[in-house]
């Protein structure tokens with residue numbers, strides 16, 4: 091039976107009960123569930139092999155967002171993050187997207203760029219033409235470094251030459267290798283190719299190659315998502331649906347014209363994307379760098395999403411951004427939980443993963459905009475953050491719920507209030 095990602099009353103279960111429920115839905119085995127329920131999912135010897143000077147491990151909460159439907163397929167989205175209300179907001183907006191068919195997505199081929207910086211050339215245009223004449227040799231040399239990738243249908247596809255006639259260190263020519271990296275994030279793959287072709291680039295131009303490294307502005311590796319919302323889904327006792335839609339479009343417009351707002355707006359998008367990137371063992375710094383560079387590509391830092399109204403007055407949201415995610419390579423295969431995340435997602439390609447990631451980003455953006463354009467962010471966010479505050483004040487077990495309820499009821503979610511309530515509860 092196909093998965094139904096609407097997890098009814100899931101929030102009311104204990105973590106162990108949630109794992110049982112998901113295991114039943116996705117046919118996870120005991121080894122899989124042990125990764126979530128037992129300590130030590132990442133053995134220390136594996137951690138020690140991943141980075142340098144390891145002392146231990148740092149754990150974060152691992153959750154799933156519910157209700158997601160992507161291209162007609164229900165999917166549970168693993169999210170690893172420290173901030174409250176993100177999982178709730180994503181699940182909520184995915185729920186509101188369902189009547190409109192959920193999220194429709196697409197993506198470009200997984201093309202990455204590697205840059206080879208060439209200095210010491212007095213005739214950058216001449217060097218450009220010389221390199222273009224050598225295109226086939228450069229591609230062949232790059233591809234000779236990764237037979238497996240070629241067998242998988244990937245490989246170096248094209249070169250691009252960017253010329254900078256003047257710079258503080260003289261003219262500069264930058265050769266880009268455009269590489270189809272298939273299901274890898276591709277940094278190591280393209281870096282190896284860039285280093286391999288550097289001597290040929292020097293020989294062809296008489297210049298000096300300096301840097302040979304990928305660009306995180308992965309503007310040829312784009313993932314896109316779209317969703318449509320009828321006004322009724324936003325209707326409530328306090329707000330008319332059409333009013334909410336207008337508020338969301340005004341909020342988006344603010345981000346589109348003002349970089350101070352755009353930074354926060356895009357942070358809200360990354361609230362959804364980064365936790366999925368972490369859950370799948372991918373490089374979140376690379377995704378962040380690509381996102382913000384892409385948001386500034388037109389010389390003005392703007393929004394990664396758009397929100398508009400169609401002829402029927404429905405809200406239409408879109409997102410398009412670089413998404414260099416891998417199913418293989420990096421830590422995706424070393425971290426056992428990263429592999430479990432891929433099984434939960436049921437994705438078969440890096441492109442499919444990238445498309446789900448941007449769908450979550452779009453949902454997360456809407457969650458924030460809907461709250462900001464209506465009641466403000468604090469009620470929903472602080473109600474969920476109240477648990478952290480109560481625990482910080484020392485509440486344990488049943489005390490946590492009691493302190494949270496009292497703070498939320500009085501709209502007063504503060505550490506000193508939590509301490510006072512806890513003291514009252516304990517009769518101190």
Ligand SMILES: CC(C)(COP(=O)([O-])OP(=O)([O-])OC[C@H]1O[C@@H](n2cnc3c(N)ncnc32)[C@H](O)[C@@H]1OP(=O)([O-])[O-])[C@@H](O)C(=O)NCCC(=O)NCCSC(=O)C[C@@](C)(O)CC(=O)[O-]
Pocket residue numbers: 099101156157173174175176177178179180181182185354355356357358359361454457458459461462467469470471474
């Ligand atoms: C937080 C909500 C969802 C509450 O919203 P609510 O109306 O109180 O929620 P509800 O109790 O009516 O539940 C509605 C649905 O939300 C989900 N939900 C609700 N609660 C839970 C929970 N405990 N556990 C799991 N799921 C939950 C769940 O899907 C539920 O459906 P149901 O399961 O009932 O059919 C809402 O207020 C909201 O979406 N707020 C926005 C929160 C947000 O954006 N947080 C990000 C952090 S703020 C930030 O960093 C970014 C920002 C804001 O600056 C970006 C920007 O400025 O653009």
Ligand SMILES: NC(=O)C1=CN([C@@H]2O[C@H](COP(=O)(O)OP(=O)(O)OC[C@H]3O[C@@H](n4cnc5c(N)ncnc54)[C@H](OP(=O)(O)O)[C@@H]3O)[C@@H](O)[C@H]2O)C=CC1
Pocket residue numbers: 236237238239242244271272273274275276277278279280281304306373376416418419420421
């Ligand atoms: N600026 C940045 O963002 C930088 C990031 N990094 C890091 O690089 C790592 C990612 O690099 P990446 O190249 O993805 O990792 P890896 O080199 O670990 O893995 C990629 C390799 O996996 C093999 N492979 C097996 N199956 C497939 C498949 N289906 N599709 C594609 N390749 C496959 C390929 O060939 P083969 O087996 O022949 O190798 C490929 O070269 C991350 O850890 C990242 O943090 C590194 C430098 C800079």
